[in-house]
Amino acid sequence: MSASTNTWVGRPAMNRKAFQVTKEANPNSLNRVMPLYYRCRQLALTTEKRGRRVPQKLLSDMRALEKVVGKEIRSSHPLLFQRLDDHQLDRFLRAMAFLRLSVGRWLYGSENLKAEWPPVDSQRSFLLLTGKIFLYRDPNGFGDYIEIGPGSLFGEQPFRLGDEEINDAVGGAAHCQEPCMVGIVTGEVLEACFADRVFGNRRIAQKIRHSPALSRAVLPEPDPTKPRVDPDTMTGAARAELFETCSNAVKTALDDMSKLVAVLHPKPGDEILTTDSLDESVFYVEEGSVEVRADVTLTERPESRPPKRTRIHVFLEKAEKLAGESIFDKLDPYCIVKLGEYKRFQTPVQWNVGVNPVFNYEGVLTFNGEEELTITVMDYDKFTSDDLCGSCTLMVDDLADGWHGKVELRRPRSAVGMMMKEDTDLTEPAGKVYLAVKWDYEIFNPLIAPKQKTWADQALFNLQKNHIWGHERLMLGTVFTKALEGATSSLPYRLQLENFSMRAAEQKGVMDRIVVMKIANQRFLEFIKKSQREKAFVQACRAQALEKQTIIREHVKDLMQRWLNEEQNELLRKGILGAKGAPEEAVDPNKFRVAYKGVKATITIRNAANLSGGGWFDKLDPYAIVRFRGSREEVRTSVLADAGGDPIWDCEGKVTYNGEVALEVSVWDYDRYTADTLLATGVVQVEQFCSGFDGMIPLGMGGDKRKRTKKQAMLTLGIMFDKPKDPSLIQPLTDQSPGS
Structure with a gap:
């Protein structure tokens, strides 16, 4: 037989994340313990068939090995075995038949397989415990194939567990490439495993109806003449009495919905696994607590940035009592305004005006965080270098928008003046300049990328006992997600929530039993319609969405504060103290050329x-x-x-x-x-x-x-x-x- 080098995915629609978790399980422990458990179980069965009593030592060893196998087999296929509690897993192992196959054996399919599987009335799939199998699409074992490893669930047809299809792959023929041990999962095995579900269905219906989130759909309208009572604050007996008042239609709808509810038993810290996305189901927490997690991304709103000073307008009105004039030469003054080291503008020369020139000149300079503004008045000389009349330096932080006034000019004192006076001041007054200052502001620069940060796998909500997740999204649609992301409408950042997941809460020093019920969206909608309280329930979902929005807002505020602390610590590590020392983000010229x-x-x-x-x-x-x-x-x-x-x-x-x-x-x-x-x-x-x-x-x-x-x-x-x-x-x- 020739096999194609092109492989195919058995079921592309399956949850690939759950499949990867399955493949990462370590099969070494299962390889060691499975042959021992298989021998003990075969010996016990042979002894029982002969009508003899099984020795107590053999039973004890088999039970101990069964516990070890149960622990290891959970990690081999978490998606399947998360649906079983410890007692159900024990019944599953005892009811499941095992096959030991050598290299080259065909499990099913192929013309070389002489024996045929006996027909079964219910579904059948195979769980590979050890070894490696090639699964062919063609029933005769030709053409494309995929490699199946330990922990994979496969078969000729999709395998359903309630409303879920949990096969890892479906193919027409299976061929052993290594010595393999395979478990046969049939309908009879599941019936023996879930033997308590006849009682469990009624119990599930009774549990779900006690959820406060479903009170508007389950309980009748309260009597307006009586004071309203919150079911959460009532005693257990009073709450049970209150819930007994629900109509027969509601009770029937609950019973119908609970028949195909998947009950999950995750361990603390484990992610709740599904074959589809979380949006396809509603989850009810029966026991313990569950965290709803998501990737949180905050993006700065450009319009929320504080107005930035971009240009400074300096209007030079006049000067008075300038120094440097002589009897035979009147001053020809002009003024130079300098911002920082390189930016400057210069007024025209005022010819032969003396010590009281009138400039009436407005200059504009681009501002990029400079700290000082220097004003210098010079006397123009055509044949020699210009003479200094006086200068002054203003701090930019002291120049508020709309500032106007006069500033004093000073210049170095002459040698004669220093000899005549005893003080140590090396400068002398040189007149005054009258000026006004105003600023241009830019709300935001579209070329400067807004700040953005993502926190992966953040715990957003903690669902306690009797809480439900997914019903608001189901009833409100995209409005629910928009409501959660709208929690930051009054904050300077936009919120984006992605990759929702649910994880069993892990508490230090506490080993709580965690039970979560998974309800398909279609069955939950049928229950709401049969209860005839759809409008009231939608209204309750809106109120619950607003409550969750408040929780999200507080969580985002904590993330914003954490982000701010990280930025300040980064500036401290770089030796920049204070926000004023933070460098301005420059515009990339290449981006500017494209965008403009x-x-x-x-x-x-x-x-x-x-x-x-x-x-x-x-x-x-x-x-x-x-x-x-x-x-x-x-x-x-x-x-x-x-x-x-x-x-x-x-x-x-x-x-x-x-x-x-x-x-x-x-x-x-x-x-x-x-x-x-x-x-x-x-x-x-x-x-x-x-x-x-x-x-x-x-x-x-x-x-x-x-x-x-x-x-x-x-x-x-x-x-x-x-x-x-x-x-x-x-x-x-x-x-x-x-x-x-």
């Missing part, structure tokens, strides 16, 4: 300073051109006739940004009869303007080298971008997790 492609950019050309060119009788007539590198669109200022080297344009225009890597600036001198002369050029890289730009850029001088000055030419420029048109370009950028 096709967006309009507003370019403001304010003024230039220290342009070279012109002469005594022919002053400069400057104008500026700004365009993105490689683009044909441009912003061109008007021509300022006889403006000289310090023109003020205050011109604004819009151009389309198409992902260019630089912004190019050129300043020209207009000539009516000849070609215009290039005075200076400058470049702003994408790394500088991806977060917006306001400030001065240095210009490289062009034109006649003989007319160049030693002072650096500068141009004051502002760039602002509209919002991106297509949010889908930004969305992939905001889905990145900052790490758990």
Whole structure:
């Protein structure tokens, strides 16, 4: 026989997680104990068939081995044996027939198998305890196959236990590749195992109806003339008497539903396993406690971020009593405003105005967390370096929005002044400057990914005795999940709950017996409809969903505090103390170029300073051109006739940004009869303007080298971008997790 190398999955719809748990079981212990148990049981059966009494020592050994086999066989197939308690497992082992097969034997299928299985009226499957089997799809043992290991439940047809199909695989032929021990699971074995279910069905119905969550569906409407009594606060006898008042229709519906309820017996700490998802069933906790767990993901809401200062507007009104004027030379003052180390703007020079100049100039600078704002007043000198009139430094944190006032200027004291005065102060007053400050705020930057963190397998709810899980989701549909995730509607983070699971609660020092009943959704809905209280029950489910929302909100607050503590500890490890020391997250230029492609950019050309060119009788007539590198669109200022080297344009225009890597600036001198002369050029890289730009850029001088000055030419420029048109370009950028 030839076997294909392509394997197939026997039942793709099965719960693969439960299948993996089964495969991870260690079969070594079962390999050692199963032959001993098999021999003892065969010897006991042979003795009984001969009409002899089984020795007590043999019975004791067989019972001891039976306990060991029961413990090991649970871990071999948790999905199946979680449905059996200890007594049911004992009856299962005693009723199940075992087969010992050698290498090359066919368990079923194939033309080589001479003997046929006797026909059975009920279902039949096989539980592989030891060894390895190839399961073929073809009944004759040809073609594709899958490998079956210890703990697998397989057969010719799907095996059902109540409302569940729990086969690991279904195939047409099974061939032993190693010496195998196989258990035969038939309907007779299950009947012997669940021999107490005739009584158990009635007991299950009585248990379920005592759940407080089902009181609106089970109990009749309370008498409005009598005070309402909460069933949870009543004594056991009073509660039993109250539940006896339920209608016969409710009792019949409960009995019908309980006939195919799967009773699970998980050990403390074990996950409750199902062949389908948890959404397909309703779970009732009969004894013990169960935790409902899920993966919790918190994502920062961009709109919840506090407004961020992005630009500072400084309006310089005037100065008074400036120092540095002489009898023969009045001051030609101008003012330089510097933010941090590199950002600055400069006012035009006020020619021959003396010690009380009026600037009336507003400059804008981009703010990225700088701490100091420096204001310096200089006296312009055409032939030598400019003289300092005075300067002052303001702390940015002290400049509230809408601040205005006057600040005192100081300058270094001259040597003569230091000799004439005895104090140790090395500076002297140099006048005052009147200014006003206001801020531009940005609610959020769409290119900066919101913070996100996921906590896996978090315990959300603790279900105690008589509690139910799954009925709100079944009756409310997607509204229930939205209600849980809406618990953070008033918090700065969005909540996402995924991968729900249920786990038997594990308490230290306590070994509680945990029993959970699993009810199929369809049967639970039939029960609610037969009770004729569907509307009242849906209303009760809404109220219970709101209670769970409150629990979720408190849990999320604890996670947020834990997250904050982790971030603060991380800053401390990096040597950054306090929130002010946290570095600002920079915008990735590559993401900016993709997201803002096709967006309009507003370019403001304010003024230039220290342009070279012109002469005594022919002053400069400057104008500026700004365009993105490689683009044909441009912003061109008007021509300022006889403006000289310090023109003020205050011109604004819009151009389309198409992902260019630089912004190019050129300043020209207009000539009516000849070609215009290039005075200076400058470049702003994408790394500088991806977060917006306001400030001065240095210009490289062009034109006649003989007319160049030693002072650096500068141009004051502002760039602002509209919002991106297509949010889908930004969305992939905001889905990145900052790490758990």
